[in-house]
Amino acid sequence: MNANAAVVARTPQEFKSDLKPVWCPGCGDYSVLAAITKAFAKLELLPQNVAVISGIGCSSRIPAYTSCYGFHGVHGRALALGTGVKLARPDLTVLVAGGDGDGYSIGGNHFLHACRRNVDMTYIVMDNRVYGMTKGQASPTTEPDWEFSKLTPEGTGLREFHPLVIALASGANFIARAFSGDPNGTADIIAQAIGTPGFSFVEVLSPCVTFRPEQRHWKDKARPAPVKTTSDPSQAARRILTDDGFNVGVLYVGNRKPYQPSIGRGTKKPADLEAGFVL
Amino acid sequence: MTHPISTPRASVSIVLAGSGGAGVMTAGNMLLEAAAIAGYYALMTRSSGPQIRGGEAAAMVRIATTPVENVEDHFHVLAAIDWQNINRFAAEIPLDASSLIVGDPDHGEPPDVFVKSGASYAPVGMKKLAKSIKGGWPNMVSLGILAALIGLPESAVARAVEKSLKKRPDSLEASLAAVRAGMHAAEGMPARYPLRPAAEAKTPRWLITGNEAAGYGAIRGGVRFVAAYPITPGTELLEWMAPALTKVGGALVQAEDELASINMIIGASYGGVPSLTATSGPGLALMMEALGLASASETPVVVVDVQRVGPSTGIPTKSEQSDLNIALYGFHGDAPHLVLAPNSVADCLTTTQWATHLAEMTQAPAIVLSDQFFGQARAVVDRPADLVFAGQRLTAPANSPDYKRYALTDSGVSPMAIPGTPGTVYTADGLEHAERGTPSSQATDHLAQLDKRQRKLESVDYGHYWAEVEGEGELAVVTFGSCTAPVREAFAQARRNGFRARLISMRLLLPAQTARLTEALAGVKRVLVVEQTHSKQFYRYLRSEYDVPGSVSSYSRPGPLPMRPEEIVSQLEKWSRA
Ligand SMILES: Cc1ncc(C[n+]2csc(CCOP(=O)(O)OP(=O)(O)O)c2C)c(N)n1
Ligand code: SF4
Numbered sequence: 001m002n003a004n005a006a007v008v009a010r011t012p013q014e015f016k017s018d019l020k021p022v023w024c025p026g027c028g029d030y031s032v033l034a035a036i037t038k039a040f041a042k043l044e045l046l047p048q049n050v051a052v053i054s055g056i057g058c059s060s061r062i063p064a065y066t067s068c069y070g071f072h073g074v075h076g077r078a079l080a081l082g083t084g085v086k087l088a089r090p091d092l093t094v095l096v097a098g099g100d101g102d103g104y105s106i107g108g109n110h111f112l113h114a115c116r117r118n119v120d121m122t123y124i125v126m127d128n129r130v131y132g133m134t135k136g137q138a139s140p141t142t143e144p145d146w147e148f149s150k151l152t153p154e155g156t157g158l159r160e161f162h163p164l165v166i167a168l169a170s171g172a173n174f175i176a177r178a179f180s181g182d183p184n185g186t187a188d189i190i191a192q193a194i195g196t197p198g199f200s201f202v203e204v205l206s207p208c209v210t211f212r213p214e215q216r217h218w219k220d221k222a223r224p225a226p227v228k229t230t231s232d233p234s235q236a237a238r239r240i241l242t243d244d245g246f247n248v249g250v251l252y253v254g255n256r257k258p259y260q261p262s263i264g265r266g267t268k269k270p271a272d273l274e275a276g277f278v279l
Numbered sequence: 280m281t282h283p284i285s286t287p288r289a290s291v292s293i294v295l296a297g298s299g300g301a302g303v304m305t306a307g308n309m310l311l312e313a314a315a316i317a318g319y320y321a322l323m324t325r326s327s328g329p330q331i332r333g334g335e336a337a338a339m340v341r342i343a344t345t346p347v348e349n350v351e352d353h354f355h356v357l358a359a360i361d362w363q364n365i366n367r368f369a370a371e372i373p374l375d376a377s378s379l380i381v382g383d384p385d386h387g388e389p390p391d392v393f394v395k396s397g398a399s400y401a402p403v404g405m406k407k408l409a410k411s412i413k414g415g416w417p418n419m420v421s422l423g424i425l426a427a428l429i430g431l432p433e434s435a436v437a438r439a440v441e442k443s444l445k446k447r448p449d450s451l452e453a454s455l456a457a458v459r460a461g462m463h464a465a466e467g468m469p470a471r472y473p474l475r476p477a478a479e480a481k482t483p484r485w486l487i488t489g490n491e492a493a494g495y496g497a498i499r500g501g502v503r504f505v506a507a508y509p510i511t512p513g514t515e516l517l518e519w520m521a522p523a524l525t526k527v528g529g530a531l532v533q534a535e536d537e538l539a540s541i542n543m544i545i546g547a548s549y550g551g552v553p554s555l556t557a558t559s560g561p562g563l564a565l566m567m568e569a570l571g572l573a574s575a576s577e578t579p580v581v582v583v584d585v586q587r588v589g590p591s592t593g594i595p596t597k598s599e600q601s602d603l604n605i606a607l608y609g610f611h612g613d614a615p616h617l618v619l620a621p622n623s624v625a626d627c628l629t630t631t632q633w634a635t636h637l638a639e640m641t642q643a644p645a646i647v648l649s650d651q652f653f654g655q656a657r658a659v660v661d662r663p664a665d666l667v668f669a670g671q672r673l674t675a676p677a678n679s680p681d682y683k684r685y686a687l688t689d690s691g692v693s694p695m696a697i698p699g700t701p702g703t704v705y706t707a708d709g710l711e712h713a714e715r716g717t718p719s720s721q722a723t724d725h726l727a728q729l730d731k732r733q734r735k736l737e738s739v740d741y742g743h744y745w746a747e748v749e750g751e752g753e754l755a756v757v758t759f760g761s762c763t764a765p766v767r768e769a770f771a772q773a774r775r776n777g778f779r780a781r782l783i784s785m786r787l788l789l790p791a792q793t794a795r796l797t798e799a800l801a802g803v804k805r806v807l808v809v810e811q812t813h814s815k816q817f818y819r820y821l822r823s824e825y826d827v828p829g830s831v832s833s834y835s836r837p838g839p840l841p842m843r844p845e846e847i848v849s850q851l852e853k854w855s856r857a
Contacts, residue, residue, distance in 0.1 A: 088550040
């Protein structure tokens with residue numbers, strides 16, 4: 001992974017900052033933070049060579065809780081921000097993280113195109129099927145009959161967005177589902193995601209105990225997927241579309257070549273470009 | 280006013296028009312090149328019909344012995360290969376009684392809108408002439424006619440034709456024969472517009488568009504990453520930059536929309552690579568939220584807005600300056616940033632280079648307000664000076680003790696750690712923050728950071744680049760962008776009547792250069808503010824930010840027609856009458 005890896009073994013603690021998270025006690029995002037730092041340590045990365053990029057939301061607060069370089073951008077644009085970082089600095093490990101509102105609603109278009117573009121970075125969505133930060137509105141993954149938002153007191157009546165199958169159809173090279181209640185398993189999945197070239201998408205079921213307290217029961221539902229990872233997109237699509245949404249594991253890994261224009265390898269000086277203007 | 284028809288002149292304006300496929304642009308470009316080869320300065324603008332491809336087109340070429348940066352009051356020659364839909368361009372093609380219309384009688388008579396100017400008419404059977412030459416085309420005949428009417432040497436035209444047909448040598452002979460036939464046909468026409476001899480060029484001149492100039496200026500300034508979404512009239516800037524960046528070790532990425540482009544370049548710049556995007560009004564509107572992020576997170580980025588007629592989709596292929604307000608005031612919150620405007624095609628280079636430098640130095644977003652006129656005009660220009668602006672992005676050394684990304688410094692600029700640097704990790708944030716970058720909603724932190732971000736822009740010495748200041752007297756015109764050259768030419772015309780005034784064309788619009796403008800206007804009794812907007816945006820901006828002396832009036836009109844000197848002259852005449 002890096003030159004010093006053999007010399008210094010990393011600990012998850014080294015990837016944590018001393019900033020205290022603003023999250024509610026019991027929020028799933030604590031465990032996602034733990035899983036991310038575990039994955040970084042497992043991969044023996046150096047904090048200064050990692051950039052953690054996010055948008056806005058409870059989950060999007062995560063960069064500052066790591067000891068890596070971070071960018072807490074605007075709502076919905078984390079993938080574009082992260083894409084810029086990675087394309088300009090292919091030497092960095094780029095991890096983009098955020099919520100389901102950030103990624104699937106306001107940032108939906110970037111999600112499609114990040115999957116398509118297949119830049120070598122990892123995208124973690126902490127899906128709690130609600131807008132936590134703005135105090136409990138329905139998100140694209142909220143069940144149609146969830147009646148607890150003042151904006152949609154009779155439920156949205158809208159069918160849920162299916163991020164995994166959309167990622168698959170859009171060209172993501174690595175697709176996984178994880179559950180925050182299992183930080184070790186999640187860390188393994190994230191480590192695999194980072195290690196796989198191209199765009200890796202990890203949807204983490206991460207309960208919002210404040211606005212969706214019933215999600216505490218996810219721990220009874222989430223279980224390892226009963227099948228092995230496939231590289232066959234049609235098989236992956238069938239499985240993803242037919243499971244109950246709680247199968248956890250790496251569901252699909254493809255072999256698309258990542259998109260990375262060469263940068264820093266020009267042969268000409270700026271003044272050489274003048275030849276094209278001279279009469 | 281009629282002009283003596285064969286006195287050699289310093290400037291001549293020609294328009295060549297025809298329906299789709301007539302080869303108007305090809306011939307126009309050749310005329311431009313021939314003029315350049317013969318030692319003249321020139322500027323070509325173009326118009327085309329609403330069809331996506333292949334509609335009627337008009338190539339407008341102004342050729343002169345001195346640099347040309349704007350269109351003239353009227354055209355001397357209108358040559359039409361055919362007349363189909365050409366009347367659509369009437370408002371853009373002012374003629375007068377001294378003008379000449381050249382048309383092919385086999386395509387009918389010139390439309391009334393042109394004839395009523397009193398211009399003379401010279402019918403030439405261009406199609407028939409072309410047919411008589413195997414492989415000859417009417418547009419090459421028209422090229423010969425125009426070259427002869429303005430006195431361009433045949434050798435210069437031949438070289439321009441050869442250059443353009445390098446890849447098709449088989450058609451060269453026929454094209455040259457058609458040009459000669461055209462030159463011959465021009466003999467005995469009722470008017471001629473010979474140019475004065477051109478002075479020898481001291482250094483090789485450039486043929487360049489404002490979009491290319493801006494792209495090259497950005498690269499000179501250090502830009503190596505561009506993310507953008509295509510939009511007229513900014514697209515050519517991107518088309519020029521894509522291969523150019525590859526050559527110098529940079530990259531251009533086509534983003535999924537402008538929200539992505541601006542965020543991508545913020546990410547790339549955060550990664551340490553100077554970055555830019557180019558767009559037009561609708562795209563700039565989409566970028567505003569993230570520009571606020573660039574301001575708050577102190578990430579340098581450059582946005583070139585090649586303005587078109589707005590609002591909304593407006594008139595995409597025509598020029599206006601009406602994005603001034605959004606550039607100055609479109610940010611949410613108090614978000615200090617830079618706004619600059621080039622004042623000529625060639626100055627698109629200097630201004631964009633300077634903007635890149637200023638953005639990097641102040642770690643703030645810079646908007647360059649170019650426009651469709653500059654962006655798409657092709658001009659023969661003197662090679663712009665080599666400029667090196669001192670100073671660059673201030674970065675943090677590795678392991679800086681107690682590193683604070685947003686440290687409160689005297690200049691307001693704090694060292695920016697580039698990812699990969701050990702011992703200086705931080706999280707860039709659009710949330711208000713304390714010096715270290717950690718989120719803060721404390722009143723003291725908010726005020727301190729607002730002050731700091733403002734201080735950065737105020738502590739820079741912008742030197743004499745802030746404006747072009749010319750002339751003297753108690754009258755002054757204050758303007759910016761593509762209104763500059765028409766004002767300059769209006770001054771030259773009015774000078775003949777003893778008119779004296781100062782011209783101030785502002786290149787740096789934000790931060791406001793209050794002291795400098797006050798100094799430049801010292802002793803002035805009357806000020807005219809000239810701009811191309813409907814709602815007097817520039818006038819209102821000046822009145823709110825500056826203490827403009829004397830009585831101040833406004834000449835402000837929207838696009839799509841380019842600003843012409845005579846409009847400004849008639850404003851100046853009101854002064855002398857008052
Ligand atoms: C442009 C814009 N619109 C709206 C908001 C308000 N806003 C902040 S976070 C958020 C939704 C957050 O939901 P999600 O991304 O699911 O994250 P969570 O808080 O649940 O982790 C919204 C709507 C904003 N910050 N910016
Ligand atoms: S509101 Fe929900 S998502 Fe936000 S911190 Fe609290 S528990 Fe977590």
